[in-house]
Amino acid sequence: MKITNKVVAYITRADHLLVFTHPEAPEAGIQVPAGSLEPGESPAEGALREAIEETGLTALTLLAPLGETDFDIRPFGREEVHHRYFFHLECTAPTPAIWQHRDPWPSDGGPQPLFEFYWASMPHSVPLLIGGFGDLLPVLYQRLQLKESA
Secondary structure (H helix, E strand, O other): OEEEEEEEEEEEEOOEEEEEEOOOOHHHOOEOOEEEOOOOOOHHHHHHHHHHHHHOOOOEEEEEEEEEEEEEOHHHOOOEEEEEEEEEEEEOOOOOOEEEEEOOOOOOOOOOOEEEEEEEEOOOOOOOOOOOOOOOHHHHHHHHHHHHHO
16 A cells, blocks of 8 residues: 655644635635655655645744654545644744635646635634544644643
8 A cells, every 4th residue: 555645734823723725626625734745855844845835824933743643545535545744833924814825836736726724713713624634633732732831
């Protein structure tokens, strides 16, 4: 079975998490920035690159790795497991409350997908994330609580 290395970026600003929808493909659900590692790229480098490409934001700081998971995508019709590296990033500049951005370099080589981003208040207003993208949110929440009490 094929193993594909992926990165997932939990981008926060204060007590909010950046999430997005696909206005042109609502069946894709609510997600966070993520994507495949490029050859020779470290997971940390990949997380920052994917976050910048997908959001259009450049004022991002990589804060910490949060852990790794495996997500079996065979139920979705592909003989593949995604080995995911999760990272906590922080947005250090103001943004609109909601904005749209097209990924200039889609990994599948197809048309540029349109993403609509918004900030969800943590933890109570973070929506259910599709496809295992929310698996390490408890680790993020714990990290943020520890950070606030330090």
